[in-house]
Amino acid sequence: MNEDGTGEGGGRATERLLGLIREHHDSIRAQLGEEGYAVLLSRLEALAAVAADDERGRRSALxxxxxxxxxxxxxHPVRAALDSSRLVAAPPVPADVDVARELLAWLSAPADEPEPPAGTRPGHLLLDALTLSAQEARDRCGGPPPPELIRVPGSPEGARYPRFQFTAGSGAPYGVVLEVNRLLLADIDPWxxxxxxxxxxxxxxxxxASLLGRLSDDRLVGAATQLVEGE
Structure with missing residues (x-):
C-alpha cells in the first residue's frame, strides 16, 4: 500500500500501464498495425472522456x-504488464482519466511528419460524420433512440447520432447496426x-459503414465478433 492509499491494486497499476504505452509507443504501433493502433487511440479517447465520478464508465473504458x-x-513489455494479476484486478481511479488525457496530448503533439488530413485521425471520424439531431433520431425511431445507437455528445445542440446508422428508406436504424453496436459496447464506448x-x-x-446494405449482415457481425473475441 502506498502512502496515498491507492496501492498497486488502486490507481498506480493503471498509471503504470499508461506510462508503458507512452514509453513503448513505437513498438506498440508497429505490432498493432494501423487498424489496431486506431482502435487503441479510440479506446484511450473513451477513457479520457469519462467523467471522473463515473466509476462504471472508467472500468469499461479501461x-x-x-x-x-x-x-x-x-x-512485449506492455503485454507482460497487461497479464500481471495485480494489474488485471486493479480498479481504475478518477486520476486515471487525467493520466489518459495527458497521454493523448502527448500522442497528439506535432511530429516531424505532416498532420494527416481532417477526418483521417482515429477518434475524429465521428466528429466529421454526418449526424442527426436527437429529435431527428427520435422521429426515425418512433420514440427514444435505443441505447445501442452511437451518440456523439458535447455539441451545443446536445447529443447527435451518426446518420450511417439509419436506413435510407424507412429511416429506422439498421438492425445489424444495433447488433454490432451491442458487441462493441457503443453505449459505453461510442468513440x-x-x-x-x-x-x-x-x-x-x-x-x-459504407458497406451497410451491400454486404451481408452476417459478414458485418462476424467482423465485429472477430474483433471483440480476438482482443
Whole structure:
C-alpha cells in the first residue's frame, strides 16, 4: 500500500500501464498495425472522456484499452504488464482519466511528419460524420433512440447520432447496426464503436459503414465478433 492509499491494486497499476504505452509507443504501433493502433487511440479517447465520478464508465473504458492491447506479442513489455494479476484486478481511479488525457496530448503533439488530413485521425471520424439531431433520431425511431445507437455528445445542440446508422428508406436504424453496436459496447464506448464503423477494414474491404446494405449482415457481425473475441 502506498502512502496515498491507492496501492498497486488502486490507481498506480493503471498509471503504470499508461506510462508503458507512452514509453513503448513505437513498438506498440508497429505490432498493432494501423487498424489496431486506431482502435487503441479510440479506446484511450473513451477513457479520457469519462467523467471522473463515473466509476462504471472508467472500468469499461479501461477494459477497452486492455482489449486493444491484447494482440501484442507475449514478450512485449506492455503485454507482460497487461497479464500481471495485480494489474488485471486493479480498479481504475478518477486520476486515471487525467493520466489518459495527458497521454493523448502527448500522442497528439506535432511530429516531424505532416498532420494527416481532417477526418483521417482515429477518434475524429465521428466528429466529421454526418449526424442527426436527437429529435431527428427520435422521429426515425418512433420514440427514444435505443441505447445501442452511437451518440456523439458535447455539441451545443446536445447529443447527435451518426446518420450511417439509419436506413435510407424507412429511416429506422439498421438492425445489424444495433447488433454490432451491442458487441462493441457503443453505449459505453461510442468513440471506439464509431472508429470501427468508419475506418477501413481490410477483412471486409472497406469501412463497415459504407458497406451497410451491400454486404451481408452476417459478414458485418462476424467482423465485429472477430474483433471483440480476438482482443
Amino acid at each position: 477494459q477497452g484499452v486492455r482489449r486493444a492491447l491484447r494482440p501484442l506479442s507475449f514478450d 471506439g464503436a464509431g472508429s470501427w464503423w468508419l475506418s477501413d477494414n481490410s477483412w471486409l474491404g472497406g469501412a463497415p
